[in-house]
Amino acid sequence: MSAATMNYSKARTAERSIGAILVDAGILSPQDAERVLQVQKSEGLRFGEAGVRIGVLTEADIVYALSLQFNYPFLPTGPNKPVSEEVVAAYKPFGVEGDQIRALRSQLQLRWFNAPGKRTALSIVSTSRGDGRSHLAANLAVSFAQVGERTLLIDADLRNPRQHQLFQLESGAGLSSLLAGRVHDRAISFIPGIPGLAVLPAGPTPPNPAELLGTTSLDRILEQSMATFDAVIIDTPAFELGDDSLLMTRFAGAALAVARSHRTRAKLFSNMIGALSDVGAPTIGTVLVDVPTTKAKSRLRHSA
Template identity: 45%
Template sequence: MNQQVTPLIPSSVQPGPDSSIGGLLLASGKITPENAERVLRMQKELGMRFGEAAMRLGLITEADIQQVLARQFDYPYLLQGEAKFPTELVAAYQPFSQQVEKLRAVRSQLMLRWFARGRKSLAVVGINPGDGASLFLANLAIVFSQLGERTLLVDANLRTPRQQQIFDLPSRQGLSDMLAGRAGTDTIAKIESFVALSVLGAGTLPPNPQEMLSRSSFGDLAGQLQANYDVVLYDAPAFSLGSDALALAARTGGVLLVARKDHTNVRDIHAMREQMAHSGAEVVGSVLVDF
């Protein structure tokens, strides 16, 4: 499953009781109640749709219409300038781009090859720091949530975590604290910009990350998370940093490898595949990112 994927991101407006185009435009602040009356008059006079009348009056843009349509069909995304997420999260800001189409292709392959077989957990692993695995995974999690799957992204990189920064989460307890018995599932953050996405940050960075991921408590926690979510995606530390990724892969049972074009050595990929197989994990596929 080798895919060319460029760095790929959410919507802040929650549909209220009125999920019509006009209601959503009002709820999102795109038009005011006074302007809505102008639109309704033109709509009645010319026999056109509300959105068309609002565009003719210059109150909204085509992008505004596309966004509220996505809301109507439970496919939220953000316009540039909304929220504090990095623009590289293109799955949220540019859901109709070619980049995101490639992400959907990866999602489809994973659904067929892994999740359709009754699996719920998958680790995503890069060879070296900077290979883009964390950013790729953040976008992949968004795409899964847009499918309507209850998706949990777990930052299991207890050395150099990134998901807290990507999703603009406050400093708080996370995975390591749960494994140490110092936090509960209320640590999981629901990302309100999306319909079905939650993130569990890495938490307090421990001095023994590999041992933390090898604890029996991790297996218990993984089972609990699988019972509450349709898809659980784990962000693993880079393979070159130690055996953390192997410990994590052994727990999830499946691994998606991420390589960076013109950056990752092919021999390193083969070596990682062999070691993953020896750990008992199945390499579901590999993705080539280009950025």
């Protein structure tokens, strides 16, 4: 979809009423919409208030419709979720964790994506599996797309991929297929309900992930991605498993490092930061998850 088409689509959405948006989304039936309109007219209420009054809408439904009117899309909760609930930003961008993700996105926009000599790619790195790296990468990608940034999330963890599970994509072609020259742009999937968000899953697990990531094809793929998208978020393998994360971060230009409270080993984390610096990829910030406080579960700390 071209930028002009996307902008026209957004304008058309903003012009539509809340009722039309909810009917099109399948949240409200045409019959119930008519009932709401009758109550709205007879009692002098707003459409959403009338829908809640007669029990056919919830406050969450109203927030969802308003988000589309104001070009801040997120997914409605329901029985058939197109994205895993772990991707909190896709369903509850204004909740506590959603607020933290949005605050982190704003910091990254200021410190990296909108800084002088603007870059469009960023690697998310951590020392070990289970540190929350893939979870954070997925939520950040959604958050960037929600503010109108054309965003590509690349799952470069060819050893233990997760993004195809989080976004419920078929485990078919992906980054490994592109690197092997087996497919072209058909490996990229656009996520329904989150305009501007695309995911390049890891693809079939290769026997030689480090060698595959070291091919010249990776340069071409990332260059094309950065030329096409406003933000490219790269989910990398755990640092302790090999040099894969260093290869990806060197191409991206910088890293956001993730550590888990009471889990990540300080020595290994320090070694990772040093190794990234050695390959010319600075760490622009760190995120500590599962912070043992009642005020927040994650934070961004700027690294000099």
